[in-house]
Amino acid sequence: MTDPGIEKAHIEALSALALTPRHCPAAQRYAADLPAAERARFSALTDSHHVVLRALAPVRDYAVRCRKSDVAEWADKAIAAEQLRIQSALKHLHFICCELEAEGCPATVIKSLDHWPPDLGNDLDLYTSAGERAVVEVMRRRFGAALEARSWGDRLANKWNFRIPGLRESVEIHVQRLGQTGEHTRLARRFITRRVTREVGGYRFLVPAPEERVIVATLQRMYRHFYFRICDVCNTARLIEEEAIDYSELERAARLGGIWPGVATYLKVVADYAAKYREVELPLPPPVAQAALFGAGRIYVKDKFLRVPMLPEGARLYSSEVTTLAMKGDVPATFRLSLLPPLASMAALAYKVTGSDKGVW
Structure with a gap:
């Protein structure tokens, strides 16, 4: 387990590298001076925060200038691996989007492409206004996708996760609903009616x-x-x-x-x-x-x-959302949100006992 003080220092350095890459000498020096074992933890942290390229590029540049060859090699290796992952993920994502659209399942890429340039999310997230049966059928027939086990939270949110052969990332598709309990349907429709085209890595995607x-x-x-x-x-x-x-x-x-x-x-x-x-x-x-x-x-x-x-x-924030939707007369959304406190309690208990809340959340 990482010491809280070290973890906080890592986060502060990572924040400076990602937010001010051209003006962060202290953060560059901090990362470059880490022992080899701690570099691995720092690298994992860049992945957890989806800033691998944004954070490690300035570290590599600093290491090259200061002739720290081992640090430069470490950063270069991580950057090269991430770039290869992104290239593969974008290729698969574009194919998935094209096939869903061709099969009558309008799809918008949500969250995953927000990190570009230059990074990409670790999951490929989409929203579709199509029905769940159509989505599952397309994913299985066109990609040989395996449907992952769904938690209670996934079922409430009408969220489906797929594993595709040859693709490292999980494909997460939100079907007709958004929100932790799937409470948002009218709001969700805007992700189709107001989507825009964006070019990423040589591919064209429809995004929010x-x-x-x-x-x-x-x-x-x-x-x-x-x-x-x-x-x-x-x-x-x-x-x-x-x-x-x-x-x-x-x-x-x-x-x-x-x-x-x-x-x-x-x-x-x-x-x-x-x-x-x-x-x-x-x-x-x-x-x-x-x-x-x-x-x-x-x-x-x-x-x-x-x-x-x-x-x-x-x-x-939760109370405000429930109150507002109840006053609007949105009974289905209010009911769904009423299920959140017991679900959250179950997730917290599961995490405490097993170290994971995946079966619930």
């Missing part, structure tokens, strides 16, 4: 509009996992800097799903955390700052990630 990118990141970070990866900060900070987000449209959509406080808080955390390393404030419009419940000051490092406190912060 920037507003939906923020929404799906919020659902994952503020309403499900309650932790951030460094890639989340990098990805969303880039959207803010490029002025790609239509905040009025984002607020309208988030209010539709009862998650505006969570979206605003997610953006506030990203802006605060990025500013800590870049020493430059990211501009957020007043309505976002006013709606945010807290900022990066409440985030802490534990078990490899940047954690969002469950109490009272996570509970407040």
Whole structure:
């Protein structure tokens, strides 16, 4: 088990490398001076945060300048392996998307491509408005895909995971629903009706509009996992800097799903955390700052990630979502969300006993 102090130092160095790759000499030196055994842990951490290329490229450059050949070789090897993985994953992902579309299953790539350039997620995530039977049939017939065991959480969310021969990554397909309990259907449809084309690695993909990118990141970070990866900060900070987000449209959509406080808080955390390393404030419009419940000051490092406190912060967001959807008269969504507390308790117990919550969550 990694010492908490060392883990925090690793995360801080990794954050600086990913967020300020051209201006992080202390972080470059920190990574380059790690003992060989600790380098392996640091490399694994870059993978966990989906910033392998963003973080290790500046370390390699520093090692070359300082003639640290062993460090340069370590970084080069990790970078080359990741680039090969990405090339293979993109090729498979493009084929999967094309086949689903051709079979009448509209598919949008969610989350996985948000890290580009230059990184890619460790799973290939898609959303489709097609029915589950059609999706499963296409995946089995066209790719020889094996359906992975589904947890109770997967069933509620109507999420299906597939293993395809020759593909390292799992393919995760969200069918007609989004959210931890599959509570969002109207919001989910926007991921098809508002999708846009994006070129990645020489392939053309259909991806969510920037507003939906923020929404799906919020659902994952503020309403499900309650932790951030460094890639989340990098990805969303880039959207803010490029002025790609239509905040009025984002607020309208988030209010539709009862998650505006969570979206605003997610953006506030990203802006605060990025500013800590870049020493430059990211501009957020007043309505976002006013709606945010807290900022990066409440985030802490534990078990490899940047954690969002469950109490009272996570509970407040959950209560707000339930109340809003109930007041809108969305009985199915409210019922689904009512199942979350016992499901979360079961997952916590399973994790404590077995070290894994996969059978539940």
